Every structure is written in C-alpha cells, then in structure tokens.
Amino acid sequence: MRGLQTPRHAGRAPTSSWAKMRTVDLPLRTRVAAMAGRAIADASRWVGAGEGSVIGGRVTLAIDQRALELMAAGHQSVVVSGTNGKTTTNRLLAAALASRGPVSTNSAGANLIPGLVSSLFRGRAGAAVSLEVDEGHLAEAVAAVHPTAVVLLNLSRDQLDRFGEVRRHAADWRLALAASPGTVVVANADDPLVTWAAGACQPGTNGDRCGVTWVGTGQRWRADASACPNCGSRIRWSDDRPERGGVHWACSSCPLARPRPDAWLEGADLVLADGRRFNIRLLLPGRVNVSNAAMAVAGAMALGVDPARAVRAMSRVRAVAGRYQVLNVSGSRVRLLLAKNPAGWAEALDLIRPPPTPVVIGINAGVADGRDPSWLWDVPFERLRGRVVVATGDRGRDLSVRLRYADVRHTYEHDYRKAVALASAGSGANQPEIDFVANYTSFQDARRALTSGSAR
C-alpha cells in the first residue's frame, strides 16, 4: 500500500518519570495553561454543567495560544474529518490504537480547537493521539497538530444556512494538505470532493514522503458532487463499471477521476492491494459503519498498527457517544440513531429495523444543525410508509408536513418522552423496541430527556 511510510513523529521518550502527565517536557506557560484548563474542565463537570472539554480548552488557549501545537508535538497522531461518520470512525480508530498503547482522543465529539486541546490534558508520554475535527476547522487543526496521518471521510450538504460550505471545505482541505508535507492522507476514493482535496497531497515522484492511501468505501451519496470541484463540469458515474469497492466516476472534461483504491470493501471484507483480506465484524450496525471501519483500519495502518489487530479491536466497540445506545424508557427499548443531513439519512433509513418497529424522528434547527431544515425534502421518507411514526423536536412541524406529503401517517408530539410513549402505544406490543432517529442537537436533547426521566 502506498502511503504507509514510517510515521513522522515517533513518540518521544519521556524525559522524566514525574507523574503520568506528559506535560513535563512542555514550556512552563503551556504546563500552567493545561493545568488551569484541566482544573476548569473538572470543576465544570463537577457542577454538572457539561463535559467541560470546551470551556477547559478555551481557558488553556487563553493562557497559551500555541497550546495545541505544543501539547501534540512528539506524539504520533491522526486526525479524522468529514461531514458524516467522524465520531464513529475516530472511536474505531482510537480502539485500534489502544490495542497497542495509550491513546488521547476526543471521543465525546468536541471537535473544534478547544475540544482538541482538552482531549490532550490527560495524554501520557508516548500516547498516540486520535482526533475528530470539524470539517470547517481541519486546516487549523492540521497546521497545529502536524498529524502523522489525516483521514478524510466525505463531504456533503449540511447546515444549509451556511452557504457554499461543501466546496469551500474541499478547497480549504486542499490548501491545508499542500501545506503539510509528510502527512499521510487516507481518503475516500468514492467521494469526488474528497478525492480532489486529497489530490493536493499526491507525491510528484516515487519516494516522496507525502502520499495518499485511497480507500474504496462504496459511498452512496452523490448529490453534492454533480459539478466537478476542479473545473465545474459534470461528474459522470459509470454504474456499469464496478471497480475495487465502488463504481468508476470521472469528470466529463478535466482529468479528475476515481483513483485506483489501495484498499477496498468487498461486502464486509476489507481487501488490500497486496491481496490480504480482513473480515470486518462490528457490534455497530449498518453498511455505513463497515465503511467507517475500513477508513479507520487504513488510518491505523498509517500509524503502524497491524490491520488484523485493528479489525479485532474495532469489533468490540459497542456505542459511540450515545449513538446506537439502547435506553429503557418506561418499558420500551429505545435505540438512538443520529442522522444530520440527507447523506446521513440515506444510511439511517437502512439502519432502522423493519416494521413493525415504530420510529420516532426528532428534528431541530439550532445553530449546530443549520437553521434551515429544507433538507428534509431531500430525504426519501416515503420509505417509512405503513409504519408507526412520531415526529418530534423543535422543528417537528416541518417534519410533519414533509411526512404528510410523503403519505406517511404519523403523529406530532413536541415532548420527547411523550413521543416515545405514543410510539410505544401505537406499536400495540407490550415492551416494544423503538428506533429513535434525530439530528444533532435533537439527539442531545432526546438523550438527556430520555435518560434523566424528566420531561424537557
């Protein structure tokens, strides 16, 4: 496989055995900043204000602007970004790295710069670092962390009120990677935007340290790559021309085309170009998570982890930041799923269990969700016809209209616990299993409402 060079940042040996924190070889200012941030984060958690990772990181950065760079220096590191699957892929990747030694990671999904900083508070000397980064902040993160490897999952429409972001992210990624020679890029060959962004890193000659490992994930969502990111012409998909885990695609006028994958999926098998084959068996459901795992294996290999070992470690991951978690709500077993945008929903509709499992759908339009929920009309909700469906969330009314036009009979209920109760009653079963699908802030609200036992 191309692109699996010796990692650039071999873990530096600890210079002292003082404590397990690895702040010993940092400048005094950074050490103080980290301790202050950590203290604030702990205090925040203690008073129940939240995870504390955001406020802690902010405090550290206020004291030392270069804290992220200095704290990440000397560690083997990998950064995961994309519109969908960041948190899950990062969790799988961290599991693979943990099979070999200590890992620092932002597993709770705090993926802006302060969140990255606070994930390094407890990093031990020699710990590997595995970070998910918001797609709009990858350039900043790469410039500070100088990662050994970057894993680029996908780019699709998300948060419609922030115009033109998909293409702008791809352009920003491209610049960031061009400015980071030596970083190994693991990229999804089935996403033209990702391919174009990662292409900036391709080595001109053999032996160049910079390289791309292309992974054929068989991604399904295409609607955001109809115009070529390179020249604006149309992208053509050749569904009659399957190749290495996907189908061929190419721009109708410029040379941008699907690169030949170095690793690809055949069913649940990850196949490497050298012929090795690894069966991916996950506790996490769905085809989309097999794709995430394929990207994670390639990312782990870039940090020198044996793929068989990586696959084994990933097979034990059960829930990711509450996703796929099953909650008992007044006798109903409620499984929580996250779907934030049309591409995410395209996968979620396959994850939902078949009828008669009732489905509760929560939609918000907060800042983190995007303030415009028009994207609901890009989701084929028609597939839920004939089931028990309950619409909820701050924008449950928009969803209700969408479901009405999709001829999906449903009820609307603003309160999350009552929505689950309605779904439970509608199923007619005694202790029903329910799938609860929500977008970003609705997911957080629902998780809080359904675990706390109090109505919101």
Added chain:
Amino acid sequence: MTEPVSIALLYPELLGTYGDGGNAAVLAQRLRWRDIPAEVVDVHAGEAIPSGCQIYVMGGGEDAPQALAANELRSGSILVDAVEAGAAVLAVCAGLQVLGQRFTGEDGKTHEGLGLLDCETHRGDGPRRVGEVVVVPDPDLGLPDLTGYENHGGVTTLGPSARPLGQVVVGHGNAGGDGTEGIVNGRVVGTYLHGPVLARNPALADHLLASVLGPLQPLEDPEVDALRKERLHTARHPHMHMPQLSGWRRLFRGN
C-alpha cells in the same frame, strides 16, 4: 383526465442545494389528493427539456452549478416556448436569477439569463441575506402571507414592466432597497423563499396549479396550518424563540 399532469423538475443535481425539489413533490401530491393524476419528471443536465409539461420547477444552487444550469437552458428555447404555450414556471433563488435578463455570480462574471422575468441580479455588498422571511403578497394574487427561508448573496432589481410577488415584512427578499420580494410575470413566478416555499405556502402551490388547470377544489392542510402558524409567529417575534439554554450553560456546550 387520462394523461397525468406533468411537472418538470429542472436540474435537481445543480439546482437542488436547498431542498427546492420538494416544490415539485408538493405540486404533484396536491393534484393526486384531488384525484388528478400527476407525475414529476426529473430533467438532468445534458438531457433535453421535455416540451409538453404543464409546470416547470427550478430551485437554488451554488454558483458554479447555477452557471452550468444557465448554459444548459440557453442552449435551447424549449422553456420559453413552453411558457408561450401556456405552461407555468416556479423559479426559486438561483432559478429566479437565471430566468432574469442577466446575473452576476460571486466570481464577478456576468451571465445572460433567459429573459422570462424582467429583472437583473448583481452581487450584493455585505453579508449574505440569511433567515426567516415573511411576505405580504400582491393583493391581486389573493394569497395569504407567505413564509419562507432566504439564503442568498444576490441583489435583484426589477425592471419597469415587472411586478413583485409581494412586499417583505421580515427579511430581505430582492434586497434592492424597494422592499419587494420575488417577481411575477403571468404564470412565471420567481421567489427567494426556500422551505420549500410551496410546502410552507400551499395557497401559492394551488395558485400555480390553477393557472394552468383552472379552478381546483380546496384541500384540508392541518399539518401545514400548524407549521405556518409557528413559522409566521417565530419570524415576527424572534426574541420569544431564542434557544432555551441560558447564556452560561451555552458557554460550556459551545461545541
């Protein structure tokens, strides 16, 4: 009626960024609910536009795809001929701009439009116009207030013969300083409202349908009535709908 009413959705892959394809689905469903057969025909870039459709629908998109769509449309006269022959058109955001005389993209390049609407669009100064919109429609249209969500950088100025869709009460609309929103020329309607606009404003959907099919029986829309009430109230009283988190909790949850 034996032949289904045909609704063409133009270039969904280019002009489909903001869910505007939903407008075609709304039109078709409102006919089916009245036992009038209807079909939605997706027209992709590179394909010829079918000439016999009753309604053509275009949505919003990013700059490069918008220019591509304008090129495709200018390569033939089918849309202009169809309007001559009695078809209706709904054009949203980038679609509106493409149907005007000309438009300037974010890259500063000026493109010729189709000239179905007497307006032109140039790049506006300052931030993009983003947010909830309430429009009081032209009284001659006989429509209730319109609700939608706008998201555009362009500023559209109307020509002397043009009639606006309505006057903005909340939001920016055409943003040309005259308080107008959208533009209407007979059966051709242009607007900046997403949502999609016909999902939030079924009366406008029925107005378009009636313009090509004649009077239609009324429909009950309880889900839409509830949504409209919520959206119109939220847009007019934004301070009552701030996020529920207190300021200090938001500080900690600012992911």
